[in-house]
Amino acid sequence: MKKRRITLKDLANELNLAPSTISRAIANHPAISEATKKIVNQKAKELGFIPNSIASSFRKKKTTSLGIIVPRIDIHFHSLVISGIEEFAYKASYNVTIFQSKDSLDRELEIVRILQTKMVDGIIACLSLETDNYEHFKKLEVPVVFYDRVPENYEASKVVINDFESAIKATEHLISIGCKRIAHIAGNPATSIFKARLEGYKAALTKNNLPIKHNLIEYTKELSYEEGVKCAKRFLKLQGKPDGIFCANDYTAVSALQVFKKANYEIPKDVAVIGFSNYPISKIIEPKITTVNDRAFEMGQAAANLLIRQIEEKNEIISSETIVLETQLIIRKSTKKNIHTNTP
Amino acid sequence: MKKRRITLKDLANELNLAPSTISRAIANHPAISEATKKIVNQKAKELGFIPNSIASSFRKKKTTSLGIIVPRIDIHFHSLVISGIEEFAYKASYNVTIFQSKDSLDRELEIVRILQTKMVDGIIACLSLETDNYEHFKKLEVPVVFYDRVPENYEASKVVINDFESAIKATEHLISIGCKRIAHIAGNPATSIFKARLEGYKAALTKNNLPIKHNLIEYTKELSYEEGVKCAKRFLKLQGKPDGIFCANDYTAVSALQVFKKANYEIPKDVAVIGFSNYPISKIIEPKITTVNDRAFEMGQAAANLLIRQIEEKNEIISSETIVLETQLIIRKSTKKNIHTNTP
DNA sequence: CTGAAAGCGCTTACAG
DNA sequence: CTGAAAGCGCTTACAG
Numbered sequence: 193m194k195k196r197r198i199t200l201k202d203l204a205n206e207l208n209l210a211p212s213t214i215s216r217a218i219a220n221h222p223a224i225s226e227a228t229k230k231i232v233n234q235k236a237k238e239l240g241f242i243p244n245s246i247a248s249s250f251r252k253k254k255t256t257s258l259g260i261i262v263p264r265i266d267i268h269f270h271s272l273v274i275s276g277i278e279e280f281a282y283k284a285s286y287n288v289t290i291f292q293s294k295d296s297l298d299r300e301l302e303i304v305r306i307l308q309t310k311m312v313d314g315i316i317a318c319l320s321l322e323t324d325n326y327e328h329f330k331k332l333e334v335p336v337v338f339y340d341r342v343p344e345n346y347e348a349s350k351v352v353i354n355d356f357e358s359a360i361k362a363t364e365h366l367i368s369i370g371c372k373r374i375a376h377i378a379g380n381p382a383t384s385i386f387k388a389r390l391e392g393y394k395a396a397l398t399k400n401n402l403p404i405k406h407n408l409i410e411y412t413k414e415l416s417y418e419e420g421v422k423c424a425k426r427f428l429k430l431q432g433k434p435d436g437i438f439c440a441n442d443y444t445a446v447s448a449l450q451v452f453k454k455a456n457y458e459i460p461k462d463v464a465v466i467g468f469s470n471y472p473i474s475k476i477i478e479p480k481i482t483t484v485n486d487r488a489f490e491m492g493q494a495a496a497n498l499l500i501r502q503i504e505e506k507n508e509i510i511s512s513e514t515i516v517l518e519t520q521l522i523i524r525k526s527t528k529k530n531i532h533t534n535t536p
Numbered sequence: 537m538k539k540r541r542i543t544l545k546d547l548a549n550e551l552n553l554a555p556s557t558i559s560r561a562i563a564n565h566p567a568i569s570e571a572t573k574k575i576v577n578q579k580a581k582e583l584g585f586i587p588n589s590i591a592s593s594f595r596k597k598k599t600t601s602l603g604i605i606v607p608r609i610d611i612h613f614h615s616l617v618i619s620g621i622e623e624f625a626y627k628a629s630y631n632v633t634i635f636q637s638k639d640s641l642d643r644e645l646e647i648v649r650i651l652q653t654k655m656v657d658g659i660i661a662c663l664s665l666e667t668d669n670y671e672h673f674k675k676l677e678v679p680v681v682f683y684d685r686v687p688e689n690y691e692a693s694k695v696v697i698n699d700f701e702s703a704i705k706a707t708e709h710l711i712s713i714g715c716k717r718i719a720h721i722a723g724n725p726a727t728s729i730f731k732a733r734l735e736g737y738k739a740a741l742t743k744n745n746l747p748i749k750h751n752l753i754e755y756t757k758e759l760s761y762e763e764g765v766k767c768a769k770r771f772l773k774l775q776g777k778p779d780g781i782f783c784a785n786d787y788t789a790v791s792a793l794q795v796f797k798k799a800n801y802e803i804p805k806d807v808a809v810i811g812f813s814n815y816p817i818s819k820i821i822e823p824k825i826t827t828v829n830d831r832a833f834e835m836g837q838a839a840a841n842l843l844i845r846q847i848e849e850k851n852e853i854i855s856s857e858t859i860v861l862e863t864q865l866i867i868r869k870s871t872k873k874n875i876h877t878n879t880p
Numbered sequence: 881c882t883g884a885a886a887g888c889g890c891t892t893a894c895a896g
Numbered sequence: 897c898t899g900a901a902a903g904c905g906c907t908t909a910c911a912g
Contacts, residue, residue, distance in 0.1 A: 197889095210899045211891090211900095212899060215890065215891060216891090223898085225898090228897080243889090244655065244889055244890070245653040246594045247890040249594075250904060250906090252891070253904075265618050266612070266618075271610045274610075274634070275608065275610040278609060287633050287635070289632065289634075290622060292622050310631070311588065443820075450822060477820075478797075544906065544907095553882080554883045555883090555906080556908080568881070591888095591906040593906095595888055595908090
């Protein structure tokens with residue numbers, strides 16, 4: 193038999209004060225005298241009073257809790273984003289409830305339904321791969337911030353990186369070290385970020401008077417390591433083999449690097465390779481891979497920051513806002529054509 | 537101005553029924569007639585009634601919410617565990633609120649304090665590195681399940697793998713392929729799981745009449761890739777170099793592999809390498825690394841399962857229970873001494 | 881099968 | 897500076 197928890201009322205009885213006074217004293221309300229606050233807090237500690245925040249949330253209609261919808265938690269990018277969200281939210285006294293959509297629209301719909309009843313104060317979401325309309329988000333009565341996979345042609349707050357410009361930067365880096373036949377391993381272009389990386393690659397070529405060759409572009413479904421291997425092998429069979437490969441993520445960059453290495457091509461001398469995301473593996477594999485820092489952790493922080501600002505906005509004009517984080521190109525050995533030392 | 541949400545009472549007025557009847561109808565209570573349930577649910581849908589689960593939680597003193605304390609979300613092992621927890625909890629209609637201790641005891645203490653007020657129904661925790669006593673967990677009025685880093689000499693529910701036996705298995709695998717001078721890259725032995733891996737390594741040597749050589753054991757603080765490189769370089773300087781290395785995680789296994797490869801040793805011919813955890817990198821790096829599957833995802837599922845069972849246990853005898861998951865040795869190229877094909 | 885009533889533990893507008 | 901009172905939206909033991 194658990195013993196009943198001490199309540200405000202118990203404290204009030206004990207101290208011959210009104211529950212309202214206790215409540216204000218605990219909340220450090222300015223109207224309460226310092227003397228009263230002192231004895232209340234002392235007694236609270238003595239009796240082991242723990243405020244029931246569910247009661248408080250219920251009464252105030254505010255849970256200080258954020259709902260997060262991610263495709264999968266165990267994808268490194270998303271775990272970094274979540275980490276950034278938690279970090280920021282924790283400091284702002286919010287907590288973070290996490291759901292995985294598993295890239296299923298049905299599941300996303302159900303999660304949104306759950307979040308409506310749970311009365312979170314706001315939601316951060318990365319759309320599932322299957323999501324093609326946003327009606328379910330429209331119904332929500334709390335602010336929503338999207339990150340990474342964000343709705344298109346839809347008024348909403350978003351946090352993203354500049355994929356298009358980043359892809360230009362990456363491709364032009366290959367051009368700058370002398371690559372002439374630059375290949376691209378692309379993600380599914382139905383996903384806007386991968387489309388943007390593809391378009392950036394093309395734009396960079398065009399801008400630098402290089403032709404866009406369709407056999408130098410390979411598409412994958414989900415940019416997996418295994419798919420990357422297949423793409424790289426196809427490049428290997430071409431008459432005009434690429435001398436540089438821009439991959440839409442680091443896994444496929446590792447694939448490309450290993451496939452060409454195994455076929456006795458030197459990296460970066462014969463083929464330079466560049467990835468995207470700055471996954472841990474990119475700086476462990478030999479040679480270390482040049483990549484684009486995708487700012488995952490900062491993305492989480494920015495999303496939490498934006499969301500909490502919108503929640504706490506006094507005036508009801510919740511305006512949508514899009515934050516674009518600037519990426520950095522992290523240059524490592526896989527694109528250092530002129531340098532031949534062992535320490536990149 | 538947001539419009540007020542529809543409540544049970546609104547439905548009751550609308551239908552000329554008592555709120556209690558509505559409540560029971562929505563909850564599919566057996567005492568309510570099918571006819572009534574039908575009109576209630578129809579009206580609920582029509583008016584867009586969304587139950588306020590905060591009110592319900594408050595009334596029932598049950599939140600169907602689990603608190604999770606992990607050192608860091610962005611460590612792959614923990615993100616897998618969380619994924620397993622979320623997966624199981626979601627199916628059981630619980631949701632999952634996550635906190636990062638950042639391996640700080642102070643932060644862990646504060647999180648436990650927050651979780652007390654938040655009235656989660658149960659807690660899953662991996663202890664911070666700094667945690668050396670468990671008083672703060674004792675105070676909790678809800679069931680707690682620990683995983684991975686669990687309290688010692690303390691009655692509690694735990695989910696762990698058999699680190700000691702796994703280390704024996706790994707070391708004996710090296711012995712079985714003919715290794716005679718087996719080295720170990722160890723984690724901090726203050727952490728029980730790393731101590732167990734070290735002890736398993738020693739036990740396997742002793743059992744097989746091999747000497748324990750102290751210069752073949754290198755200790756790290758946190759088993760980082762960089763530390764692993766240093767350890768491996770020290771092994772490289774020894775007169776009697778190791779012909780097999782058992783590393784307490786996969787990052788240091790990658791270090792060992794790369795350091796020896798760079799020094800022109802062949803893996804596994806000259807040195808066999810075995811890791812621990814089955815991180816994604818272990819099956820990408822060349823040669824692919826033999827490792828111990830640490831069952832992270834299943835650990836999360838088992839922890840959630842155990843916790844929810846304890847929460848829903850009718851009788852109050854909440855007995856502590858320890859679940860030990862069996863690991864598997866995943867044999868890959870880095871220890872295949874006799875096989876010399878390219879496809880492991 | 882349905883209803884009336886009490887109450888979960890807080891907070892807050894109002895009054896003094 | 898403190899108090900009395902109402903009420904947030906549900907659920908449940910009790911009654912019929």
